[in-house]
Amino acid sequence: MAVITGVTCPVCGTFCDDIELIIENNVIVEARNACAMGAAKFLNYSAHRTKKPLIRKNGELVEVSMDEAVEKAAKILVDANYPLMYGWSNTSCEAIRTGLELGEEVGAVMDNTSTVCHGPSILSVQDVGIPSATLGQLRHRADLIIYWASNPWSAHPRHAERYTMFSDGRFEGSTWKSYLSRLRGVMSRKKIQRASNLVLKQDFCFTPQVEEGLPSSVHQKRRRTIVIDVRKTRTADAADCFFQVEPGTDYELLQALRVLVNDGELDVDEVAGIPIETLEQLADLLVNCKLGIIFFGLGLTMSKGKHRNIDAAINLTRDLNKRTKFLIMPMRGHYNVTGVNIVFTWQTGYPFAVDLSNGYPRYNPGETSAVDILSRDEADATMVIASDPVAHFPRAASKNIAKHPLIAIDPEVTPTTMLADVIIPPAFVGIEAEGTAYRMDHVPLPLKKVVEPPETCLSDQEILQRILQKVRELRRDMN
Amino acid sequence: MIILDPKRAFRFPIEAKNISPDIFAKKSSKEIAALQMWEGNRKGALGDLFNIKNDSGSPSEEFTIKIEGDASKLRNIGARMSMGHIVVDGDAGMHLGEDMSGGTITVAGNAGSWAGSKMKGGTIEIKGNAGDYIGAPYRGSTKGMNGGKIIIHGNAGYEVGCFMRNGLIQILGDVGLFAGIHMSNGTIFVQGNSEGRAGAQMINGKIVICGHTPVMPTFTIDSIKPKVKVDGEKIEGPFYRFIGDLADNGNGKLFVSKTKNPHLSPYEKYLE
Amino acid sequence: MTELIIKNGFVYDPLNRIDGEKMDISIRDGKIVESVKEKANGINASGMVVMPGGVDIHTHIAGGEVNSGRLLRPEDHVKDVEVKTALTRSGVGYSIPSTFTTGYRYSKMGYTTLMNPSMAPLEARHTHEELADIPMVDKAAYPLLGDWWFSLEHIRDGLIEENAAHIAWMLQATRGYAIKIVNPGGLEAWGFGRNVHSLDDVVPHFNITPREIIRGLCKVNRLLNLPHTIHVHTNNLGKPGNYVTAIETMKCVEDLAQGDKPVIHITHIQFCAFKGSDWSTLSSGAGEISKYVNNHNHVTLDMGQVIFSNTTTMTADGPFQYGLYNITGNKWVNHDVETETSGGIVPFKYKRSSAVHATQWSIGLEIALLIEDPWKILMTTDHPNGGPFTSYPKILAWLMSRAAREITLSKINKRARKKSLLPSIDRELSLYELAIVTRAGQAKALGLKPKGHLGVGADADVAIYNIDPQRLDISKEYKVARKAFKKAAFTIKDGEVVVKDGEIVKPVTGKTYWIDVSTSMPHEINDDIKKKFREYWTVEYENYPLPDSFIHSSFPIPVKAEV
Known part of the structure; x- marks a missing residue:
């Protein structure tokens, strides 16, 4: 039995690095400190995996040697007039670096999953910038935390505990005690209600709490948390205050808040279903904190308005910096989606949707992005690595992926691999192979190798390196 | 007037910034045919993609390029043009007339x-x-x-x-x-x-x-x-x-x- | 064993006091040697200038802030692209080139060693990943340590030796080369949106002043025997009247100097040489600064020259960048790093027509020309803050030619021109002096012994330029010289010809230098840092230091500390 400490968790963008794994006979038997999502990955990753390369022959997937699979993949890429290489956010930076070299060699379009998650955030960052920080800065200093259209309770389970409301920093402490007492209050109220229903056969009536505007807890001199979302989430339950937004009106709300924090006035009585008086109180809270932070999620980037929602949110943050210190950060999903943007950027200048078909990087999401290219059926071959676009892309795009040769480098069985013509299953990065990945706040951390992969599985990087080599050989033979 | 007639239906994006009156003007049909065009990741020439007809019947002052048929895969048609006309019979692709400073572009579709x-x-x-x-x-x-x-x-x-x-x-x-x-x-x-x-x-x-x-x-x-x-x-x-x-x-x-x-x-x- | 001989060039090797002498340079296995066999490959350099490879003491080429700058500016990349060739990778250029392009473009100008001056320790892994993708040159990085909580606490408590040992740990952990200090105290204050405004302002929550931080780290630097001095970006950078702060900063470590050895490097001095009470009264503090530097030997400077161009400013000075955003209204990135530092990025256009920008342009050149000893003032643009490094040949032309300066002067803002000291300066740098400000002086200030010269034992990093000093009067024909500096006739890296006629002929990877300091108490320090780790940072102790296997062509320089 071996205990390995300080393991990074290759699941979500929180990218916790304090996991302790217990290993017995090359099998992970326990994952301490991990959330449910992390534990599930560490303990079950190997349950339904492909171990040997497969090629579709006469409609059937058959096992082949690594060399045969690599050659077939290389041939597909060399023959293609406009190949797309997509995925990348669930693999190491080292693999991405090699992938970009391969993409350049075959004149591919390189795109990553941010194209369907925080791509819009990036577009608005390119318009206005982004005032942000590492997560520790917020743990130490943030006294006002806003989760806007993001629900870490479900999607980033340890975010609050490690970095925000339930974390202890140098200047701000955890608010778990006040959360617990509030929870107790709610529970006992529920209990009384239930008892009263049973005993008195009637609804127990509380004296209605006379609260002017926002709950008093948001005015306390301690860290406070606000949730703004279209529905009340688990995170909202834990927060000091919740604002419910009419779906599709975040943009209006953000712009209205910008007017209010600049002491302006509006002609309307409510915005996004929230009365102006309440919004004025919210604006006061924003202006009067010492350090505020907005964490925003896909609810903002993928709802009506897309990148312009983020444009407005960042501009709100910019405005607030005239009055206090305010920061903003996207809640990135995959553990290395931040890293893939970073590596793409240092090698090509652009974070996603990079078209290398003309021998140099070109970038224009909408034109050079995977979903758009596939929807227009322009790609004549696709290589997918560590991702499942068939399940997540719009139907027209998925259908067009399947029409043309498809290479999948993925250990898991997914709708994408099921349609693939070549499947090369790699070792799981962060478990069976090492590398580097970036947390959502751009902090780089090592991915560790804690168990040996099956003999037939190479790392993503090695596979890509072999394909690259083969591509160069084929090219040489052609000339 | 130069008429460009697609030799086939296109399916890959074509970098067509060379289709511009400023670039065509004073070039012979042969030179026009040799202009570089990228189709997907293959570098080729305009003449590989289009039949080029030179309809110089009426030497009008204004230089005109006409694209017959579907040009929806052609990107950057008329980019940076400063004079003349481009007429597209069918649909036109993205970045039509990008950065143009003069002349006209008409698209039927x-x-x-x-x-x-x-x-x-x-x-x-x-x-x-x-x-x-x-x-x-x-x-x-x-x-x-x-x-x-x-x-x-x-x-x-x-x-x-x-x-x-x-x-x-x-x-x-x-x-x-x-x-x-x-x-x-x-x-x-x-x-x-x-x-x-x-x-x-x-x-x-x-x-x-x-x-x-x-x-x-x-x-x-x-x-x-x-x-x-x-x-x-x-x-x-x-x-x-x-x-x-x-x-x-x-x-x-x-x-x-x-x-x-x-x-x-x-x-x-x-x-x- | 590979040998190479550079024949009949006019050699400028100031560290060995060789001033344009016609001689051969022999190379074996990547080093300069006394002589090689006759059949060795030869480069005919007759009618050309031979210099050591260029060294850049301060250029932002890699890491978190540089890359955020890249991400921020697609509109900057789209106008300047590099197409893939059989030998080279593709990329984008202008103010913040992609990594490969950065390496190629420096190499084409005859540069062989680059110092990345701004590395947040927590993100060192990122910097080194990018450095690995910068080909053609040797490189190193300076970790930002002036606002590190350990530094602030130790120095406040008078624990200089403890701090020295902790910084030794940090140099090892981040594979760093020198102690970088940016707006000392100001970055910690910026955590809550504040700043410090003088050397004696107290840093909120830490009860320490910038003066104490600078002096403390200067002492630490000496205790550790680091080859370079502390590398300081002053307080009040970019503010009218700040030349006083710059002089005070130099003064505050005067007494720590021993003999003529420098103890402080003030970087991009142009940005801290502003006189006047506000932007409308801005004038040059170059006179005062150069007077001080001419009378003191404990300081080296680099220029931070401004180029009229559309560039991207990026520093760890969060509050300064915020100020720049407020002035311009441009897009703005801020990135504060827990317990360590901050950072900001704002695109910026320097215009000839602006009185402020034109004055800045003038200040940089004034300082470079008024400081008599070229070993004290090194040529940089603080790339990309003053302008992209690709404009270095322009600066060389201004330095070597009064005529070149006058042409630009005639095109700048009238008010700035009237105030400029340049018309009163006749000095024109010789090729020997240019070799000092672009390589010999840079290597000397860095304490980088195998670089910046062509003596026996030096690394065979050589630049050959198509300038015939016997025929070309560079002061008059500066345009020819400028062109020659833009495209080296040859660049030789570790004994191999990597650039010919300004084009890459052989892609190579370079070394990464870092300082491996041995102290007498490594274990105590480990334990102390480990104890505080979870309290200070949000990553685990064991994931913080970089393993040696992570560093691309790692090249540690062993140093024995006095603690």
């Missing part, structure tokens, strides 16, 4: 997104519909359309006139979200309906909407005008005149038809 992007002068007329980002700048830049005229007979998509600095965009049909976002000058004239958020984050300039539209809460009503002037022409109203975007300290003018927008009547109380 639809045009893709970024038509007239960074445009400084000249005219683009699209008989069908147009995509998103008409007259917009490149990603990360604030230098949008700075002159010239774009006329769209059909509908247009999102972010028409994004970061617009000057010129006129006229849409005879409907327009998508965020028409005139971040615009600082120029005019957008929508004869149909707007999906909403017109003039969002605008600093200055003029947007006229003759059909139905929601209005952003960050606009304030200023007056009711019986008519409004667009490109020297008087458009009959009456129009509500809004000022915004207040969030960006903007002084943009948003004219919205009074008759087509009864839901805006509560604003009238501020005018009494």
